[in-house]
Amino acid sequence: MKPANKLRYYHWRGVNQAGRKVSGVIIGFQEQEIRSKLTEQRIQVKKIKRRKPSTLSKLRNQMTSKDVTDTTRQLATMIESGVPVVQSLKLISQSHHKSEVRAALSQVTTQVEAGSSLSKALKTSSPLFDTFFCDLVETGEQTGHLGEVFSRVATYREKNETTRKKVIKAMIYPAMVTFTAILVTIMMLVFVIPQFASIFSSFGAELPWFTRQVIKASDFLINYGGYLAIAMTVFLLLYRYSYKKFYRLRLSVNRFTLKLPLIGNVLLKATIARFARTLATTFSAGIPLLTGLQSAGRTTGNLHIQQAINEAYTSTAAGMPLYLSLRQCNVFPELMLQMTMIGEESGALDDMLNKMALLYEDDVDNTVDNLGKILEPLIIIILGGLIGGLLIAMYMPIFTLMSVMG
Secondary structure (H helix, E strand, C coil): CCCCCCCEEEEEEEECCCCCEEEEEEEECCHHHHHHHHHHCCCEEEEEEEECCCHHHHHHHCCCHHHHHHHHHHHHHHHHCCCCHHHHHHHHHHHCCCHHHHHHHHHHHHHHHCCCCHHHHHHHHCCCCCHHHHHHHHHHHHHCCHHHHHHHHHHHHHHHHHHHHHHHHHHHHHHHHHHHHHHHHHHHHHHHHHHHHHHHHCCCCCCCHHHHHHHHHHHHHHHHHHHHHHHHHHHHHHHHHHHHHCHHHHHHHHHHHCCCCCHHHHHHHHHHHHHHHHHHHHHHCCCCHHHHHHHHHHCCCCHHHHHHHHHHHHHHHCCCCHHHHHHCCCCCCHHHHHHHHHHHHHCCHHHHHHHHHHHHHHHHHHHHHHHHHHHHHHHHHHHHHHHHHHHHHHHHHHHHHHHHHC
């Protein structure tokens, strides 16, 4: 059964309990769901017409990963407080401000009331309830510790989202500076340099080599800038298509990102923290280590690391200790391997993995917080070199002319 994940407007007309004609609009997935809601309000439906929502409305009501995390935390709190699962789902559904979340949880509630398991109902309601999430919920149902499992999943997701935001923050700063440098350079080449070039042409003297190269670059950008922009757009579209279609390209790109100066180290540590957190969550929930390794590999978000974990899975399945299997991959740092070995030998692998995740998350936090200070001198050099170089190229002929006149 495929997830019913297409959000639609339903324009309805009917008669209320007092006999008055009423109408309105409800956003949801299925017409049956809308009819059930109106019946609960004791409205006799006369007509329902389905329409697609506008892009703005769809974005405003779209369920996100953060919504899943918040819902998971609410479910954990309610179930651990003794509130039944169905009632918890109804309460969260009725109080949520997003239509897609309300529709998805209503669908889950209906399926659970019809006798379906909660894990199966979640799996068929939205793709955001992924295999890892549903497997943990299924384990919680089987062991009778559903509230505890929801709490672990919520903590896991909250930690992952915090780390993801830190990594994005780390990448925004250099990306914005690079974009600004390129934009300023293009504006100078297109608008400023031509003004100087027209002045220099009236001198009738030979310009310095550096100035001539800058003017040539300016002329090229003015004459062929449009073609260059089209070529870059086509290249980006082809790259995006190839990245989605070809596994080896994705693998190469993911491997390359881990080797980037400064940023690559942050990405590697964030990926290791996510892997350790996932494996600890699955292991402590009662899921076998090998199954947990597969789940942890899928949630890393980096194909190079995922491939290494798959190799470790094969070696571990053959009877090799986990830390030795990971060591053979030549990807993971020595500290992680040592902590994994201690966890295996002491019988407290989940505790050690959680400590490892915290350690690397703190390391990512510290690196990101200090990234501005680390990159600031480099950024000043790059910006100074670009802008200063253009200015020097333009003023060199003026200095030469003044020396000749002197």
